[in-house]
Structures are given as structure tokens and as C-alpha cells.
Amino acid sequence: MLSTDTKKEAGIFCIVAALLMLLPGLNAWGPESGLLSVSSFQVSLWGKYLTYAILAMSLNLLWGYTGLLCLCQSLFFALGGYAMGMYLMLAIGDASAAERVLPDFMVFMGYQDLPTHWKPFDSFWFASGAVLWVPGLVALIFGILAFRSRIKGVYFSILTQALTYAVCLLFFRNDFTFGGNNGFTDFKEILGHSINDPSTTRWLYIGSALLLLLTYLITSGLLASKLGKVQQAIRDSENRVLFSGYSTTSFKLVIFTLSAMIAGAAGALYVPQVGGINPSLMETGKSLEVVVWVAVGGRGTKWGPVIGAILVNLFKSYTTQAFPDYWLIMMGGMFVFVVLVMPNGIVGVYQQVKASIAQKRSLQTAEA
Numbered sequence: 563m564l565s566t567d568t569k570k571e572a573g574i575f576c577i578v579a580a581l582l583m584l585l586p587g588l589n590a591w592g593p594e595s596g597l598l599s600v601s602s603f604q605v606s607l608w609g610k611y612l613t614y615a616i617l618a619m620s621l622n623l624l625w626g627y628t629g630l631l632c633l634c635q636s637l638f639f640a641l642g643g644y645a646m647g648m649y650l651m652l653a654i655g656d657a658s659a660a661e662r663v664l665p666d667f668m669v670f671m672g673y674q675d676l677p678t679h680w681k682p683f684d685s686f687w688f689a690s691g692a693v694l695w696v697p698g699l700v701a702l703i704f705g706i707l708a709f710r711s712r713i714k715g716v717y718f719s720i721l722t723q724a725l726t727y728a729v730c731l732l733f734f735r736n737d738f739t740f741g742g743n744n745g746f747t748d749f750k751e752i753l754g755h756s757i758n759d760p761s762t763t764r765w766l767y768i769g770s771a772l773l774l775l776l777t778y779l780i781t782s783g784l785l786a787s788k789l790g791k792v793q794q795a796i797r798d799s800e801n802r803v804l805f806s807g808y809s810t811t812s813f814k815l816v817i818f819t820l821s822a823m824i825a826g827a828a829g830a831l832y833v834p835q836v837g838g839i840n841p842s843l844m845e846t847g848k849s850l851e852v853v854v855w856v857a858v859g860g861r862g863t864k865w866g867p868v869i870g871a872i873l874v875n876l877f878k879s880y881t882t883q884a885f886p887d888y889w890l891i892m893m894g895g896m897f898v899f900v901v902l903v904m905p906n907g908i909v910g911v912y913q914q915v916k917a918s919i920a921q922k923r924s925l926q927t928a929e930a
Contacts, residue, residue, distance in 0.1 A: 602760045609767035609835045611872050612774050616828035618855040618867035619777050620821040625853070626861035627785065628817050629797035630714070634722040635825050636848035637729055638697035642826025643833040643843065644733075645696050647746040648680060649689035650757070650834060654750045666748075667741045677739050686753055693830035694823045701822030702815070709811040709818075714800070726846050733841035745840025752834055763835070770831045774868070777824055781864060784820075793817055854897045860907025869908055 617639050624630045651665045664673055682688045708721060736742035755762045784790045792813050795803045803810050833839045842848075851874075859870020874896070881889045904911060 602763045605760075605763050605767045606835050609763070609770045610832060611875055612767070612770040613828045613832040613835070614855070614875055615868040615871040616770070616774050616777050617825050617852055618859065618871040619774075619781060620824040620828070621852050622856050622861055622863075622867040623781060623784075623821045623824070624817060625856060626863070626867075627790070627797060628793050628814060629800075630814065630818065631716075631719045631853070632722050632818070632821070633719050633846065633849045633853070634726040635821070635852050636846075637726040637844045638701065638822040638825035639829040639832070639848075640733075640839065640841070640844035641697040641700065642693040642829030643839045644740060644746070644829075645683070645689055645692040645826070646830035647749075647833050647839045648683035649686055650749040650752060651746050652676075652680070652684050653752065654748070665741070665746075667736075667744065668739070671736060680739065690830070693826045697822040697826035697829075698819050701819045705815045705818045709814050723846050723849070726844060726849060730841050730844045730846075733844065741840070743840065745838060746833075747838035747840075749834060749837060757834055757837070766831060766835050770828075770835070773827055773831060778864060780820075780824075789813065789816065851893070854893055856907075857897060857900050858907055860909030863907070863909045866907050866909040873908070 617635060620638075621632060621635045624632045624635075654663065654665070664676060668676075683692070704722075704725060708718060713721060732738055733740050733745075734743060740746075749757050751757055752762065785794070792803060792808055796810050796813060800810050829839075829843075852871075855871040855874050856867045857870070858874055859868065860866025874893075878889060878893075881892055885892075900907060904914065906914060
């Protein structure tokens with residue numbers, strides 16, 4: 563059962579999510595130049611930010627609540643994006659044609675027929691399932707090998723980073739049937755609708771907001787359950803959980819797989835809104851950026867990752883235009899500042915200041 567505070571917090575989050583979905587929808591009933599009008603570019607941009615927020619929430623589920631610093635969330639995000647991208651690439655051709663038109667990069671590479679593993683992705687529903695089970699399966703296999711070997715702490719982080727790097731190198735290969743360096747781009751349709759149509763842009767945005775809300779509700783429900791209690795106990799002291807008779811391997815494996823599936827779903831919504839995907843999305847540096855989002859917002863909190871992901875990316879959008887050569891330095895400085903000055907992130911500033919004031923008052927009372 564959810565506590566009263568948790569229900570109240572969930573209610574507030576639902577209201578915020580409803581407002582996020584409502585505002586871009588006003589474009590459908592009002593003039594483009596109206597007061598509440600939002601351009602398609604802005605809708606698409608904020609839809610991208612929402613997918614980043616979901617990605618940050620997936621990492622927070624691992625790092626903030628389980629104590630596992632995973633450096634391969636961008637890999638799961640990209641795998642979900644590639645699964646949806648395969649469907650979008652096959653939707654470019656004429657669906658009524660006798661033979662499916664091959665993607666341009668396959669024609670360039672000399673392919674005569676569509677590879678076998680591409681054929682099921684002609685179905686939107688198969689692709690929608692693949693955005694969950696492909697990253698989930700990768701996480702499950704890797705998790706079994708890592709957790710059963712008792713790998714944890716910094717060694718787990720290094721291994722996840724190595725996994726990301728290895729898969730990234732494979733996807734950069736032109737003969738790996740995923741477009742090589744260029745990846746997938748020039749999408750035309752999704753479910754028979756033009757991907758550049760303003761109504762399609764709005765629905766993709768609304769889908770991102772709904773997934774954000776669903777992720778929040780899943781996280782809240784999980785934390786209130788027995789699994790969530792054990793999950794947080796593993797973060798605080800895994801040895802005590804082991805001595806209590808619980809199999810930490812099974813619990814960590816479930817959380818790791820679930821977080822990968824959430825990241826994959828976010829990637830699937832990211833790709834049509836951005837208009838393309840390539841292997842650079844899964845580079846190790848991208849996963850480190852997600853760590854910064856969570857740290858800035860406040861790890862181990864429900865709102866923190868959302869706030870951190872949106873604010874950092876807003877700052878990045880400005881900085882990469884105004885000071886393109888200094889973004890990485892600024893991001894590194896931001897992370898160091900948060901670790902040293904705001905260990906609980908933006909969300910924890912209020913409690914941090916409140917505790918500091920209370921401590922000063924107690925010292926003054928003791929001196930008096």
C-alpha cells in the first residue's frame with residue numbers, strides 16, 4: 563500500500579504530466595499564432611527532453627535506489643531506438659509494392675534481399691515489443707554473468723562501460739546491417755502518418771509524457787513493494803541483505819533488466835522525434851552525461867532525475883551554441899560542484915539548507 567505522502571506526490575506528478583500533454587494539444591484547436599500556440603519544433607524539442615528524463619529515471623532506479631552505477635544506459639536507450647528505427651526505415655518504401663524496397667545503405671552495400679532479422683520489423687507491433695525485449699535480453703544475459711560472479715561497485719561500472727564500447731564498435735561497422743556511421747535517417751512515415759506532420763509530432767510528444775508518467779508510477783509502486791524495500795536495503799548494505807537470507811543476485815537482476823527496458827522504450831520515442839539514430843548515441847560519454855543529469859537533479863529521489871535531465875539539457879542547448887568549445891568543461895565543473903556542494907542535488911537543496919539552519923540554531927542554543 564502506498565503511503566499518504568506518496569499518494570499526494572503521485573497526484574501532483576499526474577497533474578504536471580497532464581499539463582505537459584495538454585499544452586501542445588491546444589495547437590490542434592487554436593491558430594498557430596495564438597497565445598498558447600507551441601511550434602512543432604518546440605514540441606519535438608521538449609519531447610526529446612522528456613525521453614531524456616525517462617532515461618535518467620531508469621538510471622536512478624539502478625544507481626539511486628539500488629546502488630549500482632551503470633554506465634551502459636545509453637546502450638539500452640540506443641537499442642530501443644534502433645528497434646524502432648528499423649520499422650521506420652522499412653516504412654519508407656511503398657507498402658503496396660510487390661517487394662519491399664531496401665534501405666539505401668543496403669543498396670549501397672550490394673544487398674539483394676532484406677536480411678532475415680530485418681523482416682519481422684516490417685510490423686509496428688513487433689518493433690514495439692522489440693524496443694522492450696531487445697535491451698531487456700541484453701541486460702538479462704549481462705546481468706546473469708555479472709551478478710552471479712559477485713561483481714559490484716566500481717568493477718560493475720567498468721564492465722558496463724566496456725559492454726557499451728564493444729557494442730558501439732560493432733554498430734559502427736558498415737557490414738553489421740545497421741547503417742554503420744550514418745545509422746538510420748530520413749524517416750517518412752509512422753503508422754501511415756507523415757512523421758513531419760504537426761499532429762504526428764504532438765502525438766509523439768504526448769506518448770513521451772505518458773511514458774514519463776507510467777515510469778514514475780512504476781517506480782513509486784516498486785519502491786512501496788517488498789522488492790523495493792529489499793532493493794534499497796541492497797543499496798545501504800548488501801552484506802546484511804545476504805545474511806538475512808535474500809538472494810541479492812535475483813533482485814539486482816530484476817531491477818537491472820527493468821531499467822534497461824524503460825531506457826529502451828524511451829529510445830523508441832526519441833528516434834522519430836529527432837529524425838534519426840546512429841552509433842554515437844550509445845558512446846560511453848553519453849552514459850556519463852546521464853549520470854550528471856541524475857546527480858544534478860538528485861539521485862535517490864523521484865523528481866530529481868526529471869528536473870536534472872531537463873535543466874542540464876536546456877543549459878547544454880544554450881552552451882553548445884554560445885560556447886561550443888567549453889561545454890564539456892562546464893559539464894565536468896557542474897558535476898564536481900554538485901558532488902562537493904550539493905550532494906543531494908537540486909531536489910535536496912531545501913532539506914540541506916534547512917538542516918544547516920537547524921544545526922546553527924542548536925549550536926547557538928548550546929552556547930547560550
